[in-house]
Amino acid sequence: MKAAVTALLALAATAAAARDSLGVFEGWGAFRDARPPRCFAIAQPLSRSSAAWKPFASIAFWPTIGARNQLHIRLSHERRPDAPVAISIGDRRYALVAGRVDAWAPDARTDAAIVAAMRNGGTLRVTSRGKNGGSFTDSYRLRGAATAIDAAALGCARRR
Template identity: 50%
Template structure:
């Protein structure tokens, strides 16, 4: 069910010209699209977190993207379920490793390319990851993702953008 939801989410997520499905791998999907105005391809793996009955301001998802024309590979991005409190820390936990992300609004990213690479490497050996922070009203929240299929989806996205 999460697999199909991730595919449906992707179909509506970004206002880009063309989206090609590269496949669904476990709980992750992989896609390739062409950016508008000759921006070239963007390829990415995407997943939705585990369902929750708690209030959500946004439909959360995680992406790992490659942008060849921008020389970016493995860029980590999280759309969070809640709007962040100003200056709130955003933490990603996997296998006992903690990463402090940067973010604003309802989005969070790795602080730099080295952290992107470290997160992607950790994802390859973990079974789940949890992003947590504090929302505008001061309540803690988290989004938990299973990583079943994440490695295959990331690999499919990387290969799709490597082809010319």
């Protein structure tokens, strides 16, 4: 457990200079940044990546702009420019908007649907094709995700 906490703290520091830990829940952590004010739940994929960056899945809250439940995926591989990125949770599948190594939900409605599916799902899988043409999948256990998301939401609730 201590190794998981250390890994999540290191990941959060890499993803954004997190200032306050709101808790670690299974494989998910919740953190709050003061500037810019935001809170987020974050996890690492199950398999290690050889990328120069650290892949992650996060759900963020930005109180000053009223944004809630924003999905952000940092892919484990640089994706092929024409390759779609999708996530699946159980039998639900969602197409994402993607950059070179990052992906997001196309709109707030899809963000909300993904977070709702995460609350009841067992595994989140992100799939795409790497720049070399081979497909890849990043998998995340969802145990603890709902609690981390709730902790992040509460951590920013008073900052609106």
